[in-house]
Amino acid sequence: MSIINTVSATRADPASLDLMFPQDLISSEVSAQLPSDLQIRPLASTDYKRGHLDVLSGLSIVNDLGEVAWVNQFHAMRATPCAYFSIVIVDKASDKIVGVGTVFIERKFLRGLGSVGHVEDIAVDKNYQGKKLGLRIIQALTHISESNGCYKTILNCNDANIPFYEKCGYVKKENEMAKYAPARVNDTPKL
Amino acid sequence: MSIINTVSATRADPASLDLMFPQDLISSEVSAQLPSDLQIRPLASTDYKRGHLDVLSGLSIVNDLGEVAWVNQFHAMRATPCAYFSIVIVDKASDKIVGVGTVFIERKFLRGLGSVGHVEDIAVDKNYQGKKLGLRIIQALTHISESNGCYKTILNCNDANIPFYEKCGYVKKENEMAKYAPARVNDTPKL
Numbered sequence: 606m607s608i609i610n611t612v613s614a615t616r617a618d619p620a621s622l623d624l625m626f627p628q629d630l631i632s633s634e635v636s637a638q639l640p641s642d643l644q645i646r647p648l649a650s651t652d653y654k655r656g657h658l659d660v661l662s663g664l665s666i667v668n669d670l671g672e673v674a675w676v677n678q679f680h681a682m683r684a685t686p687c688a689y690f691s692i693v694i695v696d697k698a699s700d701k702i703v704g705v706g707t708v709f710i711e712r713k714f715l716r717g718l719g720s721v722g723h724v725e726d727i728a729v730d731k732n733y734q735g736k737k738l739g740l741r742i743i744q745a746l747t748h749i750s751e752s753n754g755c756y757k758t759i760l761n762c763n764d765a766n767i768p769f770y771e772k773c774g775y776v777k778k779e780n781e782m783a784k785y786a787p788a789r790v791n792d793t794p795k796l
Numbered sequence: 797m798s799i800i801n802t803v804s805a806t807r808a809d810p811a812s813l814d815l816m817f818p819q820d821l822i823s824s825e826v827s828a829q830l831p832s833d834l835q836i837r838p839l840a841s842t843d844y845k846r847g848h849l850d851v852l853s854g855l856s857i858v859n860d861l862g863e864v865a866w867v868n869q870f871h872a873m874r875a876t877p878c879a880y881f882s883i884v885i886v887d888k889a890s891d892k893i894v895g896v897g898t899v900f901i902e903r904k905f906l907r908g909l910g911s912v913g914h915v916e917d918i919a920v921d922k923n924y925q926g927k928k929l930g931l932r933i934i935q936a937l938t939h940i941s942e943s944n945g946c947y948k949t950i951l952n953c954n955d956a957n958i959p960f961y962e963k964c965g966y967v968k969k970e971n972e973m974a975k976y977a978p979a980r981v982n983d984t985p986k987l
Contacts, residue, residue: 685877757975757976775975777972778972779952781971786947787942
């Protein structure tokens with residue numbers, strides 16, 4: 606029994622993981638509001654194995670290129686100074702990721718050479734919905750953005766999700782316009 | 797007369813400038829469609845003096861912190877690998893900037909570790925409007941985004957500008973939501 610507890614504690618302790626950014630950028634207030642069987646922390650370099658892409662696949666096309674490519678992307682993002690902040694919510698018992706989100710920070714020439722936080726790619730495992738995990742992810746990412754001095758934090762969402770983001774303190778501002786790149790000859794088929 | 801021509805040619809030649817990224821990422825097709833008295837090129841480290849912020853001030857609050865701070869921001873953005881691509885349109889005769897825009901590239905875990913181009917901070921000097929400079933800026937930025945392999949390029953705009961961006965090949969997708977950071981005690985007053 607004590608062995609099981611030790612293993613579980615090692616798995617859940619962010620101090621033992623290779624994180625994308627320091628744990629202390631995660632709001633302690635948000636952490637305290639999570640159910641006690643869950644933990645919120647920065648993405649770790651070993652999170653491919655904990656199902657990071659499985660959770661993202663609930664949101665959009667993932668097209669998994671394998672662990673080595675995923676780890677390379679993790680390192681490229683971490684090597685970009687003060688830009689990418691990906692977080693996860695982990696179920697402590699199973700050591701599986703059940704919620705994900707990212708905020709990346711854009712430098713500008715406007716607003717006194719200001720910065721803007723862009724919230725992207727929020728997803729929660731469908732078996733863990735109804736626990737306010739989406740709200741906690743948005744709160745944690747907004748805290749990271751504001752702690753980094755961003756004068757605003759923005760995100761894009763569909764009409765149905767506007768009320769949810771309003772509860773998170775966001776207001777509708779403008780319209781998102783998109784252009785998809787033409788398919789290239791050497792592209793792998795779109796999934 | 798020959799001296800004046802030489803000076804003018806030096807001013808206009810991107811090869812003599814310290815650019816944010818290589819000139820060859822600017823679409824030659826877009827360059828060819830500009831009026832002959834104008835030039836499109838990457839932002840240069842000396843563009844503070846050419847009125848970069850003056851043009852941006854037509855779009856939003858600039859809060860000019862001076863040339864040294866601007867140049868530091870330029871270098872910080874250029875030092876970020878494959879992230880920031882700011883462009884300008886210059887009036888060759890006056891060597892003044894008359895149009896600006898930026899695309900920055902976000903790495904993702906989704907879509908086969910794909911990238912998305914975010915178009916930001918498009919502005920054209922009001923004395924140069926009606927020359928399709930906004931269209932040329934968007935076309936040039938979209939070309940940069942797609943040349944860098946981004947699977948999509950996105951931007952935010954108000955309702956009135958939707959038809960313009962549709963002419964640029966963009967379609968309305970979702971809604972932009974924003975949260976402005978609370979004022980901090982040590983902040984300079986908002987302009």
